[in-house]
Amino acid sequence: MAASLQMTRRIRRTPYTRRVEQAGVKDFTVVNHMLLPKSFQHTPEEDYWHLRNHVQLWDVSTQRQVQLEGPDAIRLAQWMTPRDLRPLKTGQCMYAPLVDENGGMVNDPVILRLADEKLWMSIADSDVLLWGKGLAAGSNFDVKVTEPDVSPLAVQGPQAGAVLSKVFGPSVTEIGFFRFKWFEFEGTNQLVARSGYSKQGGFEIYLNGSHLGERLWDAIWNAGEPYKIRAGCPNLAERIEAGLLSYGNEFTLENNPLECGLAQYCSLDNDIDSLAADALRTITEEGVERLMRGVLFDPPSDTHIAQPWPVLAGERQVGQVTSGTRSPRLERHVGLSMIDRGFWRAGQKVRVLDPNGCMHHGEISELPFK
């Protein structure tokens, strides 16, 4: 069903929303109390191929920054994540699950280290600001936890480097993957990272200063016209193929990072003082009961999956497809699902049940999809 989204101040606009509207946005979703565009004039399939071949401009301001600053900034961040943060140097980004004392996922930000005592968590959809502030206030850590006026704008696709070279100069292409550097824009210093929620390569500009939003958008747009730039947004098929998870969709506070397939980001080193340490040791010893996997299946090609579809093996439910859509490249539906132990090997035959009661044959796949 199609329902409209009623706009109010509480559903925050971004520094780019007016441009996004001018570009013909059709659908939004709400992430971190803020608008995230979900589609423009083209079909998801057209956007998929365009992203893989050209370059797109995405308003991802909803990736709010939670800033930790002060003598205990790193100590608090390490308490929030089981990932070993010692290798995170200034100028680097690191993907890190945030996990509570029970092993439940709170969020899965990219952490950027801005200085010895300052970092940003670029978050998915939950109020990490309140979580961090609560932990800090409870523990009397010497750290300020705030949400700065920073609104990321992503430039994604194979032509992203060519476009941003025209805006920031050619040295932008020398930024290493998951590294960032500072560039001048309109007399201000802005952080540009080589990162993004796609596997097509690209950059994210962490614009500090909402008043510069439209000027930044326009500068990139003008530079991108020869490269066929389009307004876009994270492409569902592309991100599922790549095995990129979405907090709230694939996993919630009810899930631990090991079953999410994030074991490589969970250090059990005794030197790591993480709130989750004890819980994750127990889960590691016991082994997980389910694991994040891909599902390939074949409903009609235009099917949108708006709520979880049960996954069955024989008569038993072994999972649920939490995000899924048609892959233009694989010409099948690709889905993400946690799958029960004993059924998660690649090739396992399953059936996926749609809300109309129809069954669709499929099988389990590795992530990312090949």
Added chain:
Amino acid sequence: MAASLQMTRRIRRTPYTRRVEQAGVKDFTVVNHMLLPKSFQHTPEEDYWHLRNHVQLWDVSTQRQVQLEGPDAIRLAQWMTPRDLRPLKTGQCMYAPLVDENGGMVNDPVILRLADEKLWMSIADSDVLLWGKGLAAGSNFDVKVTEPDVSPLAVQGPQAGAVLSKVFGPSVTEIGFFRFKWFEFEGTNQLVARSGYSKQGGFEIYLNGSHLGERLWDAIWNAGEPYKIRAGCPNLAERIEAGLLSYGNEFTLENNPLECGLAQYCSLDNDIDSLAADALRTITEEGVERLMRGVLFDPPSDTHIAQPWPVLAGERQVGQVTSGTRSPRLERHVGLSMIDRGFWRAGQKVRVLDPNGCMHHGEISELPFK
């Protein structure tokens, strides 16, 4: 502009969403990562009069419950709010601002005391779950903070008591204002409170058990048919007239409860161990710089206010209308705005600037609107 809301698992459906769709919902918003209906087939004005004269059924599942349970449940709750919780007895509800260490508003729930060591916070739009968990984990309080499977359904309007008497028996009408009692439904015990986000009287059923959602909806619907029951939602004009605030619209973490007009819920008693105490003492001594007020003004009658409209006195901006709409009763637009000191007396002449650059004459009003 009208944009659609793209549906995914992350935007959680409620136990009543299917019934809401069957009743012809047209608009949603998202609160606490969950769908809140915003309009059905009738105009807001028709719904306004219907609510004042008859009875409506509202899916307010987005009022998620944050449950505090354990020996330190009350201690943690008191740490979270400056309102004196000592008078809150089992069976009572209390509206309480949640305030951080800087005096910033985190949320403004109704707190329900279920037992000596157990309460629910029925929250507005922010992750109080994470805030409470963070404070508890940081302080080693002996309390479990969870989100139970509780989805409030509101029955609002002058006929609410008559309708619910048919569902739960006539003793439901004996519940006092901001009190609750337990009633049997389908073999389960359910909490029914005399409360709701309108001033037309009514009840909220805190349904524990999602699987019972449609049966509860249907039972009330069938009982309500002789009373012209309709599916509805909080009515913007009605709640603004009543001076009911909305977190994220009228106030955010940037605002303190005193400027929100919530001073009567802020105890500065030294015996109250609230995180906000020091900050609120300082603000009280210094006096607030702005105060929540009503604005009466006259744009064209069908104007929807989707983002803040500046309020001017002479050439100076003295506030912004954060929620506003046409009042069918007053036949003018009613708005809520914090107004700068020196300009907040009732009758102060102001002008309100719409996004097209047009000025609309108006004046400051007391809250609630007369």
